[in-house]
Amino acid sequence: MTERPTRLAIVIQLIALAALAGVAIVRASDADWNLALLGTLLALGVASDLLRVEVRAYRIFVSASFLAIVLAAVFLGVAPAVIIGEVTILASWARERYPNDFLLINLVTYAAFPLAAGLVFEAASDGLDIAQGSDAFYLLVFCVFVLSLAIDFVLIAGYSCYAERSRFTTKVRRALVPLLPSELASALITVAVALAYVELGIEAMALFGAVILVFQYLVRALLVSQERGDELELRARQLAGFQVALLSALLRTLDLRDRMTARHSAAVARYSREIAARAGLPASDQELAHSAGLLHDIGKFVLPDSILKSGRRRLTDVEWEAIKTHPTEGARIVSEIDGYQPIGDIILAHHERVDGKGYPRGLQGDEIPQLARIVAVADTYDVMTARDTYRDPVSSYEAVIELRRISGTQLDGRFVEALVEVLEGKDLAYRHGEDADLEAELALDRRIHAYVDATPEDRRFPPGP
Secondary structure, three states, rough: OOOOOHHHHHHHHHHHHHHHHHHHHHHHHHOOOOHHHHHHHHHHHHHHOOOOOOEEEOOOEEHHHHHHHHHHHHHOOOOHHHHHHHHHHHHHHHHOOOHHHHHHHHHHHHHHHHHHHHHHHHHHHHHHOOOOHHHHHHHHHHHHHHHHHHHHHHHHHHHHHHHHHHOOHHHHHHHHHHHHHHHHHHHHHHHHHHHHHHOOOHHHHHHHHHHHHHHHHHHHHHHHHHHHHHHHHHHHHHHHHHHHHHHHHHHHHHHOHHHHHHHHHHHHHHHHHHHHOOOOOEEEHHHHHHHHHHHHOOOHHHHHHHHHOOOOOOOHHHHHHHHHHHHHHEEEEEEOOOOOHHHHHHHHHHOOOOOOOOOOOOHHHHOOHHHHHHHHHHHHHHHHHHHOOOOOOOHHHHHHHHHHHHOOOOOOOHHHHOOOOOHOHHHHHOOOOOOOOOOHOOOHHHHHHHHHHHHOOHOOOOOOO
């Protein structure tokens, strides 16, 4: 958490700012007051800083104002460079109104590095007799840019560490290191602009500046668009996770109302996945079959307890018609969730028969979705063999005989035989669905994370509730 700076820190910064301004004033007579170049660089610096690009991951900003200030220090001298630096900061502050203590350290910094850059450039070029336009001249421009960057980072990051009570090495690692490649590119661009100015004059620099501003504007617009897209995607992922969790909550509520339905759903889910695997279906279809098995009876959530907990008493015609609505109701509930339409289609058709005598739509043969035919086999088998269903259970052997009898009329023979092959290698508890557990089949945490992390395309094959 940022703390207010001490009075001593403020006094030190004010003294530093006054000293830097004094040096700039003293050196003003030595400057080249080329008003056309000064105006061009000032416009570039201010406009670029107002259009600066924020890199939120590191809480830093990128603009070409640095380039304009360094070029002013090289071609105009200390005082013009300091003026551009200070005006740039004041223009930025006037727009954003960030805290005054950061305004003060920015003013100090944007006076310090232009002054240092100008003094170093003058001393080096005079001492080494470096001619404008030579290779050494452009190398010196590059070095001055790097020096300015170092001074800027040390002052700004150092003050942030003081204010935030954080470590300077952490700032270097998180803020400076990731930006070094882009700053190197900026240094090379600065050299290129200097070359254009030396060879072609002020018009070339103005053109370069315009291109830089347009490019910066486009990058800024792109990042803003990307951030908004990321925020929308985050909200979509959060909503998706909520929807899947809500679906699971419905299953658990159904579990509390009717333990038989919950165990039955878990068993049908497990059988359905095994049938799909034995039939050679791809992993995505196996997962869809499992999810549809878990949810195939969720439409019973809308049924009254008088029907849901009727046990083995004979249902009235009205109650039976109500029961027959559960595929439609289940499909409606599930299809409301993004990407769950395929599961909704399976749920809607899991009581259809291959001979066309099923419900709710009377589909037949291949009109019935393949995975719905798998769930139908798993559903029928568990109803016959489980001890907690509404009918007297039969042995797995007797159930297989019955499944084969209705194969080709009520059920798809291919998937009946696939279930038979699965059962041959399983123990008694598995064959009677007695060890089926809703929580184990749900694996809720894994499923929510998988669904939330999936791309919209992947959600066409959701991992289940």
